[in-house]
Amino acid sequence: EASINIREAEERKEEFLNTFSEEISKILGKRKARSVIDQMRKHYSLSTTEHHGPITHPNSLNSVLLTAIPFLTDTEREKPGNVIVLSCANISFDNPRFPRGHLFTGEKNITNQLVLFSRNARPCPVVYFPPYDKESITSALLRNDSWLKEGSVNEGVHELVSKVLKNIYSKSKAFKFDNFSDQVSYTNFLLWQEIFSNKNQKNAPDLIYIEQEKIVIKLLKDYHLNKKTIVNSFLFDPNYHILIEKYFNNIQGAFSLKEKYGSFLFWALPKGKKYRIQLWRKEGRLVSEDGLYQVRLTPKAIRKAIENKELIPSTLLSFVMLAFYYGLNLRGGFDQTNYLTQMKDAFILMNKKLKNTLEIENMLDVPTDGLSLIRPILAFLESKEGIKIPATGLDFYLYSNENTLKIITEIAKKVTFEEAIYRALPSLYRAYCPQEYQQEELLAITEEEIDELTGLKNKVTSFAKLG
DSSP states (O other), rough: OOHHHHHHHHHHHHHHHHHHHHHHHHOOOHHHHHHHHHHHHHHHHEEOEEEESSSSSHHHHHHHHHHHHHHHTTTTSSOOEEEEEEEESSBBSSSSSSSEEEEHHHHHHHGGEEEEGGGGGTBBSSSOOOOOHHHHHHHHHHHHHHHHHHHHHHHHHHHHHHHHHTTTTTTTGGOOOHHHHHHHHHHHHHHHHHHHHTTOOOOOOEEEEEEEEHHHHIIIIIISSSOOOOHHHHOOOOOHHHHHHHHTTTTSSSSEEETTTESEEEOOOOOOOOBOOOOEETTTTTEEETTTTTEEESSHHHHHHTTTOOOOOOOOOOOOIIIIIIIEEEOOHHHHHHHHHHHHHHHHHHHHHHHHHHHHHHHTOOOOEOOOOSSOOOOOEOOOOOTTOOHHHHHHHOOOOOTHHHHHHHHHHOOOOHHHHHHHHHHHHHHSSGGOOOHHHHTHHHOHHHHOOOOOOOOGSSSSEOO
């Protein structure tokens, strides 16, 4: 039985790797896909920390840079490695990570918004969204010109922003994709290469940024909708549905039957609607709260709805597949380490009830506590007034110099994990301590004060000064 278990796990791994390879090949080419899969055969691990969009928010830059550090410091490496991200596109365009475009720091420390889509896109989910077009780039270039006239950016920054728009976002291949998600994967890859190309950094890894939902949907269609797997039972067996509602209820990323957060298995995006809507199980169907959208829980109906781009896999369904069925080591933020662990416990309880011994054995060793530090610790700009400003992805391109990589690698060597957590405490306190228990004196503590008290002020230095 142990040998059968090992063989089954390897077959599943091959399913995932083949699917992942196909998607990477479509966007970045077969050669890059081979490089990624070769790396994943040695280290079956990737990040699910990020939200899908241009690599812009300081939190996103920090977690990606932290993953890149081992590659940057490995002088013996013969081939470039890859920072591999399965990012979540089941977010709206008004997400704080700003998937509508790029953020960057201009004159007087003002954050400029270089957008690819108008504000009308804000309620829409990123998943399935149409691509930006040449008109979008023209508008962004005009916006950049107006910043120069207003004095919001200087001539050097203006020139570099125009270069990014013309040389990366206006590549002919970028306009051939039929969705924004693939454009993001392609342009993030190119921008990351551009960041390191003029720094003589031979060991810089490539950035592989692929939409999570796209992979899950392809795996569903190819291996689970019409084949007897536990994922198939998870989707279509009423006996499983009863246990899903029992064991996964009130877990973040899953759903709450009472509080009405989350969604059961999928979210819906009905034709002509901007907002995604919740679905609940009712009499063998997935039904919206108002009853206007319904889909039968059958392989044929679910396949048709997926192909019509009406269904979006929930976080629960995605992680049951990626972590518990395919056995991936997923790294995520603080929330993920909690809810993925809770999901694993619930999955084990459900399978014990169903006497699925083999499934429990397959996923017992799957880690759920892989933490990716998202609070900025590596990349900072320094204002004329001496204030540290967390750098965005575009800042990292605009203001980097010949010393930048040396500075961030030195920070990574000096700062301990404990110190990094200390620095994140103000944001963690606001995010996780219930508002009624928050204390004014604790809310007043800043990251800068923590830097002073812990000595991080002397370890965390800026890679560039403004002005």
